[in-house]
Amino acid sequence: MKTFTYHRAVTLDDAVGRAAGGARYYAGGTNLLDLMKTGVENPDSLVDVGSLDLDSLHATESGGLHIGSGLSNSAVANDPLVRTSYPMLSQAILSGATTQIRNMATVGGNLMQRTRCPYFMDPELSVCNKRDPGSGxxxxxxxxxxxxxxxxxxxxxxxxxxxxxxxxxxxxxxDAVVHVTGPAGSRSIPINDFFALPADQPQRDTTVAPGELITAVELPPSTFGERGWYLKVRDRHSYAFALVSVAAGLDIVDGVIRSAAVALGGVAAKPWRVPAAEAQLVGAAPGPEAFAAAARTAVAGAEPLSQNAFKVTLAHNSVIRALTRAAARA
Known part of the structure; x- marks a missing residue:
């Protein structure tokens, strides 16, 4: 590991000021420290934000939820407000990593973890556009x-x-919104605009600017409290990334779907929201026919390679299963 300087921030302004000079933020360190140990990440300086007042979780005036970025994943997953009003969020967090890691990892760090694969994780492999843009x-x-x-x-x-x-x-x-503060001030980023697709800058994972720190995540009031489900399909039950995952939410009134949400994980460099599939569900009666039609729309346009074509079928079936579980919750 490369030698680095360490500073424990005492205020938000202190942290941002240090990061403006090129330092990296550190909280739980469950991803960053791993990458530093292998030499994938080599920051000159770390700013510890663990003591900042960023661990509040409370209802907002609009009926939504404010989640401080410094809260551990475990604290969020087990909070009564989250478990009752946003069950798919609790389910999603509890399906990730291990209990020990969830106890250390923070909300902000979870969002800022690197998009990665084995080729990125091994510096001995010279071909990786994310580590070395242009190398392939x-x-x-x-x-x-x-x-x-x-x-x-x-x-x-x-x-x-x-x-x-x-x-x-x-x-x-x-439809979460991520609040960040940096050298240029504070701003709010809708979650769909937070993550970056590779395009011409595969080294960028998010739209967060240098020196910006996530301070909170805000959720609007949810209509999916009664009917939300997170499904994760993976090779082993514990400590494995998703081959495919689905967050599904349904608002059903008088036997008709009034609103729906479908987002897929494990299939892109960002959570893959599918508005067309959601629109197809609105106005339909919940059931196999509607869910199968939405699933077909959800995987339309997939471009698999030779070894991961199975993910298209897996995603299709997972959307049906997640919607079926969401519909049956109440």
Missing amino acids: CGAAKGVHREHAIFGAAPGRHTCIAVHPSDMAVALAAL
């Missing part, structure tokens, strides 16, 4: 069973790694 994508012609089927740069596959966060998929379905 080792996975595109190598092992890519777990990689993206949506959102890669057409014809070039500059990066086909998938974002690993389960929490982010649920936040996408719930």
Whole structure:
């Protein structure tokens, strides 16, 4: 590991000021420290934000939820407000990593973890556009069973790694807004605009500017409290990224779907929200026919490679299963 300087921030302004000089933020460190140990990340300086007052979770005046970025994943998943009003978020968090990691990892760190694959994680492998833009994508012609089927740069596959966060998929379905503060002030980023697809800058995972720190995530009032579900399909039950995941929410009134949310994980460099599938569900009676039609729409346009084509069928079936579980919850 490269030698670095360490500073424990005492105020938000203190943290932002240090980061403006090129330092990296550190909270739980469950992803950053791993990458530093292997030499994938080599920051000169770390700013510890763990002591800042960023761990509040409370209802907002609008009926939504404010989640401080410094809260641990476990604290959010087990909070009564989250479990009752936003069950898919609790389910998503509890399906990720291990209990020990969830106890350390923070909300902000979860969102800022690197989109990654084995080619990115091993500095001995020289071909990785995310580590070394322009070097090529080792996975595109190598092992890519777990990689993206949506959102890669057409014809070039500059990066086909998938974002690993389960929490982010649920936040996408719930229309979360991410609040950040940086050298230029504060701003709010809708979750759908927070993550970046590879395009011409595969080294960028998010639209967060240098020096900006996530301070909170805000959820609007949800109509999916009674009928929300997070489904994660993976090779093993614990400590495995999703091959495919689905956050599904339904608002059903008098036997008709009034609103719906469908977001997929494990299929792109960002949570993959499918507005067309959601629109197809609105006005329909919940059931196999409507759910199958929405699933077909959800996987339309997928561009798998030779080893991950199974993900298209897996995603289709997972959407049906998640919607069926969501509809049956109440």
